[in-house]
Amino acid sequence: MNRATYDMLDAVRHESVEGRLAPSLERRRLRAYALLMLTDGALFILSFALAGELWLGEWGEARAMLAAQAMLPVYFTIALYNGTYSSSALGDWLFAIRKSLTALTISAALGNFIAFYAKSNDEFSRVTVTLGLLFAAVALVSLRRVVAMVIAARWGGRVANRLVIEDGGSGFPFDGANRIAAADFGLNPSSHDPFMLDRLGKLLRNQDQVVVSCPRERRGDWAFLLKSAGVYGEIVSEPAHELGAVGVHRYDALDRTTLVVSTGPLGFRARVLKRLFDLVVAGSALTLLSPLLIVVAVLIKLEDRGPVLFVQRRLGRGNQFFDMFKFRSMREEKLDHDGNRSASRDDDRITRIGAFIRRTSIDELPQLLNVIKGDMSIVGPRPHALGSRANNKYFWDIDRKYWQRHCLKPGLTGLAQVRGHRGATEVEKDLTDRLQSDLEYIANWSLRRDIMIVLRTARVLTHENAY
Template sequence: MNAPAFRIEGERLLPRVSPSGLAPSLERKRLQVYGTQIALDSALLVLCFFGTALLWFGHVPDAAELLVGNLLLPIYLTIALHNGTYSLITLTDWKQAAGRMASAVLIAAVLLTFIAYFVKVSDSFSRLVLFGGVSSTLLVLSSTRFFTTRWIRKHWGPSPMNLLLIDAGGPPIAIPHSYRIDAYEHGLSPVLDDPHMLDRLARYLRNMDEVVVNCPPELRAAWAMVLKGSGVHGEVTSGIVREIGALGVVHRENADVSSLLVSTGPLGMRDRAAKRMFDILVSGLALLALSPVLLAAALLVKLEDGGPVFFRQRRLGQGNRFFRIYKLRSMKVEQSDADGNRSASKDDDRITRIGSFLRKTSLDELPQLINVLQGDMSIVGPRPHALGSQAGNKLFWQVDRRYWQRHCLRPGITGLAQIRGFRGATDKESDLTGRLQADLEYLAGWSIWRDIRIIFATAKVVVHDRAF
């Protein structure tokens, strides 16, 4: 029977791991707190200046008398978003939270004063309203920080992050406020040739902000490779730097242990939020605009042989987790090849007449917009491959160990590899090398503008001679 995982602080027992992970996501809760703080800060700042103006002028202030507060707010938010006022450390340390907030407010007030002076409108500002508004804002927002951090520590614990310690045969260590599991009791091992094991591991790593693996020397390289494809901050407790490609050394202040950082998520929280919002917007608009085309194509598939319209196939996605990809069926029902053991080829007898047209025009990929809305895929990213995909006579991950690293982001409908022409069958090992290199290059240099350029470039290669 699997041993339960638990938080060391308080030893909170957890149930057996489920598809949703060992614990609920704290990242989502952090985002909710940041959003609430921004809205509350904005409202309280405006109220503080309104109250100050009301006391000073003796009547309900008009727009001109509230101008100083209204101008200060956007300057404050701009500075606050860049100086860490809404950051990880400010969730549980009220002194840090109050200090960074106060810094943003005071810098905003100074900047506003200088700007007003240079544009010669400072005479229209009441200095007492500015001073009183800033002072009351500092007092009120500091109080909200104090109560917010106390509430978070009470309900989340001393740490605002989920940290998982995997004991995999290394020397005994303890990291306070972490979830802890025994790899052997849970039947976990870093077997890179087994996608099913990687999917199991992904369930344990899901919703974790940091993962530390404590294992013997002979397993460190394998665990490091698993972590590199997980999309999380991953560490192994020690090892040879050159062998595992360590990104740095981590000394934990609250635990007598040092470890080597071997993986980090390729995108920060803001970038992930921007990419996800971009995906939802583009996929929603695309589904709306292309729904007549999708319906017509689906009707043609159904009319040809009466079989199912959609083809669903299990593939590895972000963090090596399985998901079901949707495509318009382009092969005969009895020869659909759910595991992808045989790559499609030119004049493939399994492909229907309508299917050949759908593949050449890439229309068979349209249902993946549903995968994007569901959160399994992205508009742009490394293409997800079938489990049985081979380059030459080897499975993809047997050709190059770096293959697993491409799974640290959501897979995409299109990507850098596709617009460079790396599409179609992989008859030779070298056919995989180019697309893998392009995927790793994309991960290393992501930006929202690059995604937009890739989308426009994709329009030029929608119809291509490698689609069969």
Template sequence: MNAPSFLSEAQARHVPVAVPSLERKRLRAYIALLVADVISILAGFAIGGLIYRGDLPDTQALMEAQLFLPLFLTIALYQRVYSIRSLTDAQHAALRICMAVVVAAALLNFLAFYAKFNTSFSRVTFTLGLVLSTLFMVAVRSVSARVLRRRWGPVARNILVLHDGGPALEMKWAAHLDASEYGIRPDPSDPHMRDHLARVLENQEEVIVSCPAERREKWALILKASGVHGEVISDTAQHLGALGIKHYEGQGCAGLIVSVGPLGLRARVAKRLFDLAAAGSALVILSPVLIIAAAAIKLSDGGRVMFVQRRLGRGNRLFTVLKFRTMRESGGDREGAVSTSREDARVTRIGAFLRKTSIDELPQLINVLRGEMSIVGPRPHALGSQAGDKLFWEVDGRYWHRHALKPGMTGLAQVRGLRGNTEQEDDLSARLRSDLEYISDWSLMHDVAIMIRTLTVLSHDRAY
């Protein structure tokens, strides 16, 4: 990892390597346990049929299993059979499984009664199948919980305690970092520091900061934009907008919960699948447009086809955004300090057309496939972007909060017509309100609606 310029040589040698993502491992564990539950139910009913009828497989028993299985899986999801606590707490998982089995069995019998096919059920086979299935699932949880608890600890989450001169806090199942040793400081106005911190916090799900009172507010602002569950150790919640308090018994201090990730695991999986499907399909369908645009740029002046620029992404981490080059080679602005204006002399003839039709943004479909962007989200801004004569984050401190989600190719602000140059501070404020509204009210259907509305505003008079 290349160390940012603000780190000393000694600190650069100690930049921590990102921890493996437990969230991905948990997802694989959930899928494995779901498959194990399916096998347990089918095996339980098959053995039940063998015990009572002497047949393997027994058609009656397998029919009952096939009817019971979808109901159980549906109820199990609502009963949180597949949850973090159920991964490492066998007793909790067993209780949830038993509740799901009882509810699913009762619902199946209720439906069978009204459909008038419950008379074809073998009560003995059905009961044996339920009991054996439950025993198998509980046995699997007993073994898996013991293994996962030993490998991941009792919380099965990546937790980081960041010590920045505050009260001492000991947590056995957390990683501990000294902020001064790794060159970390709470500077909300330094995008490079935020990028460095984003790399330190990569794959962390819960971050607890212990710092003096004078730095708590700055840490709170940074954690709110980090996309993780954040806490600031303190004896007061004043001015922090704390969401709650978490007490640590015997430690003499408490954690103020100042941020939570905007989307849960299921929502992030759904959004990512939507991004992959939409971006992959768009690249295939629009490939002729991409090829023609690239050829036109190359033939116009022989220069580079692509324009790349560092921009702020999720968790305020810097990434390289891709666009078709629309300006002369000598007119590129890598930091984005000079916004494009109407009749801008730097824009080429083909570039003006690409900008007006939004074709210049299409290479960002690659950013979406790489996981750096989403189809829908707050638009990514260059480091030097200004509203009036102020940098964006100087206009409103909440600006950093818009980076709690991945940046998007389009967003709520864009479909509302809030596009183009930010000549006044109000131009940014209006977009920021839309971005924060989008984050707080996110839903997959909302993304679909914004994507469809974007098709109606691809060409607009503020594209220059």
């Protein structure tokens, strides 16, 4: 299917798909967590200050404040790991109370344990500390109830996006979830059509939980798609090993059981760390390299008066399309927007300045803008054009696991590139070698590995296959 055909189909389905796009609640939750932590800290300090006033007649008495300052970091450490600041806590105030009181109890116990071994118990007033902890407990409980009331009033009680995809399976009456019928959007889980996968990727964007209800024979295909999309996905089903289930979720109120078949490759903290790394590196690189970028842009413009940038539709995270930026290295009249023909040595389409910037990888630098936009990462699987082939086969026809490489954002560089797998894909092994590296990177992601790949990239900026 070519781009013109896709645009025609997209025009038909655009309005219905756009109307189903879920808003991002992650930023809203992040702001809520930050505000909740600040308020918890303030209430903790005020509780011990009040305890000092009531028992010792001195507001903010030094020993009371010292006890609060010693326990507060421990409280935050426990709270961050036990789910006190989580979407579950925002959605269930009783759960939030249990977690916050657990964190408070453990921090008090650890504080007393450390003070005992440091022989500093006598420096604290036991009554003041006890009162401070009681006041803090009351404050934390009250705050959670107030937060629940605010969420109900301001957010409609909704703290997460949930989607049920109905594809001919048994009903799943999931309260608070949006529902779509797969047939209404032309979603066929056994299809390799990248345009269908793009529609599915858009529908799954910003979803915190996806549940699919489908017949038994389609469960394996849906499990594969959910893994490829990098979302938390469940399938209404009895336990089945062939689906690669990673857990079972029982909904007692609904009398239903689902298999958890995907959780996304990175947890929340890992996503935050990776995004911060992307912004720091991309922002610094754009600043430092801005003189080079300007010079290259001027040289491209002077050579044939054509556009400086080449914008090409590529496959990104969740198998969604995005527009990737590159410096234009080919003659304007010979540009290949679908990527049907890989560049080759002595390619007659490449300009003089284009040959240089391709050989030195300078043509890829505008993708730093894609990183800032959030379409790409500094490190990840390289994005491919729709028409890319090896041995005259589309990549997804060579190995179906190809779709799974898109569960992370594509990268400016990647593990495959630093291993030397770059350039034209003439035979199937050119694709399978890259795919193996990409899946290995996804399975073993770490921030340290991203840093090492960036450092190793400097050694392969020029390469015998870069043309």
